[in-house]
Amino acid sequence: MTFQQDQDIQKAVQILKSGGVVGLPTETVYGLAANAFDEKAIKKIFETKKRPFFDPLIVHISHLVQMKSVVKEFTDLPQFLAEKFWPGPLTMVLPKSLKISSTITSGLDSVGVRFPKHTMAQKIISSLGAPVAAPSANLFGKTSPTTAEHVRKEFGETVFVADGGSCTVGLESTVVGFDENYQIVKIYRPGAITQEQIQKVLENFNRKVYVTQEESKVAPGHLKHHYMPNIPLVILEGVDFDAHKICEALKILPSEGAKLDLHTDATHAARELYANLRKCAELNKGFIYVLKTQDQSGELWTAIWDRLSKAATLKLGEIK
Numbered sequence: 001m002t003f004q005q006d007q008d009i010q011k012a013v014q015i016l017k018s019g020g021v022v023g024l025p026t027e028t029v030y031g032l033a034a035n036a037f038d039e040k041a042i043k044k045i046f047e048t049k050k051r052p053f054f055d056p057l058i059v060h061i062s063h064l065v066q067m068k069s070v071v072k073e074f075t076d077l078p079q080f081l082a083e084k085f086w087p088g089p090l091t092m093v094l095p096k097s098l099k100i101s102s103t104i105t106s107g108l109d110s111v112g113v114r115f116p117k118h119t120m121a122q123k124i125i126s127s128l129g130a131p132v133a134a135p136s137a138n139l140f141g142k143t144s145p146t147t148a149e150h151v152r153k154e155f156g157e158t159v160f161v162a163d164g165g166s167c168t169v170g171l172e173s174t175v176v177g178f179d180e181n182y183q184i185v186k187i188y189r190p191g192a193i194t195q196e197q198i199q200k201v202l203e204n205f206n207r208k209v210y211v212t213q214e215e216s217k218v219a220p221g222h223l224k225h226h227y228m229p230n231i232p233l234v235i236l237e238g239v240d241f242d243a244h245k246i247c248e249a250l251k252i253l254p255s256e257g258a259k260l261d262l263h264t265d266a267t268h269a270a271r272e273l274y275a276n277l278r279k280c281a282e283l284n285k286g287f288i289y290v291l292k293t294q295d296q297s298g299e300l301w302t303a304i305w306d307r308l309s310k311a312a313t314l315k316l317g318e319i320k
């Protein structure tokens with residue numbers, strides 16, 4: 001930990017203690033954090049992000065002991081997954097405790113909980129002595145931030161950001177929920193922890209559990225449009241790039257496009273995805289385009305294309 005990082009931690013804690021919101025580095029993306037037990041502070045998150053109240057927030061902990069104050073029950077299956085994947089990019093949706101307000105959960109009886117791996121996030125939460133609620137630190141519907149600079153650009157001077165460097169994962173956490181009897185793990189949002197990885201660890205679990213990928217009906221945050229850059233994003237699959245055709249389809253004046261390149265390695269591609277998307281948006285072009293290719297297979301690519309599909313205004317070619 002550098003001197004500067006220590007200073008940032010102290011300042012962030014001080015702001016959180018006095019009921020403010022701060023930019024918080026995590027290994028996935030930067031969060032916009034507030035004390036999870038401070039109702040007024042939680043409301044500030046929604047105001048700052050211009051986030052509608054129907055989209056629930058994730059609560060972040062820095063020690064398993066804190067689960068007692070966040071969830072009503074922490075049964076063997078989620079405990080097992082916590083042992084395997086926490087700290088890390090996995091969010092579990094569990095029955096909420098009475099201490100967690102319905103503002104955080106948008107009126108749901110469940111709460112999303114995550115134990116981030118980033119040391120600065122852990123230190124901030126520990127020093128505060130309370131979990132923090134934190135959505136990604138971007139305006140509602142926009143591209144998530146993976147550097148402190150991205151957060152500063154989004155909110156200006158109004159929000160202090162603890163600078164923890166570039167996020168190493170670069171995509172938001174995998175969100176999972178469970179059925180009532182904890183026999184099914186449902187992946188609501190794909191992420192760096194893949195279905196395959198979850199399935200694998202559950203082989204050693206003492207009962208049979210099924211893992212499925214399904215859009216959550218109760219997770220209003222999984223809206224169709226999300227992660228959007230400031231100019232339209234176009235996905236091309238199996239068709240040639242034709243700027244003229246794209247502009248016509250987008251109903252914009254003839255203009256050039258900025259190409260979003262994806263690294264061939266999925267982990268690398270995920271890490272730099274949002275930073276590159278932002279860079280493309282700043283190039284003063286009419287639109288951004290990205291090519292979906294056959295070799296981009298594997299579960300991390302599923303997560304990457306999940307985000308890009310939601311960020312896209314137009315899809316041309318073979319895309320479903």
Ligand code: TXA
Nearest residue numbers: 028030031056057110111112135136172173219221222
């Ligand atoms: O990696 C991450 O998860 C980042 C960092 C900051 O931790 N946070 C993040 O938060 O991506 P946000 O608010 O952008 O996305 C949270 C997602 C939303 O899609 C929301 O619908 C879902 O988690 N979620 C939260 N609470 C839920 C609940 N009780 N039931 C179902 N889904 C929930």
Ligand code: MG
Nearest residue numbers: 135136144172
């Ligand atoms: Mg978000």
